[in-house]
Amino acid sequence: MAIKILREGKAIFKTSIGDENNQINLKTAFYNPKMKLNRDIAVGLLNALCRWNKEQIKVLEPLAATGVRSIRFALEVACVSLVKANDVSKRAYEVLKQNIELNGLKEKILPYNYEANFFMLLLRGKKEYFDYIDIDPFGSPIYYIDSSIKVIKSKGIIAVTATDTAALCGVYPDVCLRRYDAVSTKTSFQHEVGLRILMGSIARHAVKHEVGVEFLLSYAEGNHYRTYFTIHRGKASCRETLEKIGYTIYCKKCFWRKTIKRNLEFNLKHCPRCSEKTVYLGPLWTASLGHEKMCESLMSSAQKEGVPVSKKYFSLLANLKREVEGTPTYYNLHSICSRLKISPAKKSLVIDYLRNKGFKAVETHFDPYSIKTNASIQEVEEAVFNVKT
Ligand SMILES: [Zn+2]
Structure with missing residues (x-):
């Protein structure tokens, strides 16, 4: 049986190359078809970026696996001029190279085989910067935030996927504390807490590098969280970013909650409604999850560019448009x-x-x-x- 050629968007690709009957020679790369919507939205966002800036965009994908995301960017976004796609696995790198050839993109996508952080720091050493970086690891993305900030251009966009949602949303509070330096526990709005802890942690990483962050779009979908942010250099932007990090105080008994800024009202140890002991969730991002205008642009870019997206693409963005600028918790x-x-x-x-x-x-x-x-x-x-x- 021959190795299948798969399709997603305008990309064609394989997840394995070599001899299927000989496992030693078979080379494979990870592909998750459930992340198609995640990639559709990334394509939509880059197309929106093209319309705003009308400039050439240079993209970096440090954890590329099969390369399907990079290939889609090269084929479906007109203003993408160059993509650097990297994977630490030698086998995935071989698959990636073949997939680039399969789509006739040898001039536009350059493949690399390094550890992701090493690769980004190598690029920084060469003073090479990118307009858009997509961090899509298996598990937590937090290990790659510092390096990606070192190679993003001013006002460039970094996209981050987190699949360690169980740690973030309070199923594994000890892991959340270690990985994100934040307190999380199961609540009736735990996925928003999880997403906001991720955003808060990204923001705290960013300010160490003297850059502030502006979140453009953030959401939870399937088994992952996703956020897109742009950076602004300078102390004023860092101060503004830090002012948006805080805590949600919560009563597990009566569901009362209040979201506060950093270092304020740290003495609210009991629920003002029922006197039960409160929990402090965070630090987390307390400001908006993104911009309504970004949701509108993504919906219109999919229509204009003719990207084959699912109904879920529009329903998710329509929902996000209503709530991204709203309150920081929801009521179940x-x-x-x-x-x-x-x-x-x-x-x-x-x-x-x-x-x-x-x-x-x-x-x-x-x-x-x-x-x-x-x-x-x-x-x-x-x-x-x-x-x-
Ligand atoms: Zn209460």
Whole structure:
């Protein structure tokens, strides 16, 4: 049986090369088809970048595996002039080289075979900088943030995928503490906490290098978190970045929560609503997850460039557009109704009720039975009760 040629977007590629009957000579690279949406959005974002800047874009992918992401950038984004694609595995590197040839991209994509951090520092030594860097490792991306900041151009964009969501969202709090220097625990809005701890950690890495960060788009999807950020050099930007890092204080008993800035209100040890002991989650990113305009651009770029994207692409971005600039936590209506010992309230009715009371209330992409609102837990409970009667 011959090794299959796969397709994703405009790319064709193999995950293995060599003799299938001889495992010793078979060379393979990791490919996860579930990350197609992640790559579709990256293509959409680079196309949006092309429209804004109308300049040539130089891309770096330090953990390239099969190279499918780099190949898609080269084929689907007109202004990408050069991609440097690297993988530490010798076998993956051989697959990557063949896939580049298969797509006729030898002039546009250059393959390398180094450890990712070593490669980025080597490029820094040569004073080579990039407009866009995509960090997509297996597990935590945090080991690569320092090096990527050293080779990004001013106002360039770094994209980061994290698949260690269990550590970030509080399933493994000790791992989160070691890896991200942050406290996480299971809550009814744990995926937003996980994503914001990742963002906060990235921001704290960045300021060490005298650069501030601006997050353009961040979301949770499937089994991963994803964030795109741009950097701004200088002390003022660092100060502004640090002001957006803080903590969410949470009561596990009654779901009261409050998000605070760094070093403020560290004495709120008991819930003002029910007197239960509170937990401090973070440090985490307390400002917006991105820009509404970025979501709009991504939706229109997919239509204009004719990139073959799924329905999920548009539904995710439409959801994000509603909530990226909203409050830093969400309310899970199941948990609230269950605590109040009432049957689940209909989400759309709760949203309408809160809006009629003058609050902002929207669905959230984090969880199908949760809402984001600037109303307090008391007001959400009142809404839940009233739509039941
Ligand atoms: Zn409480």
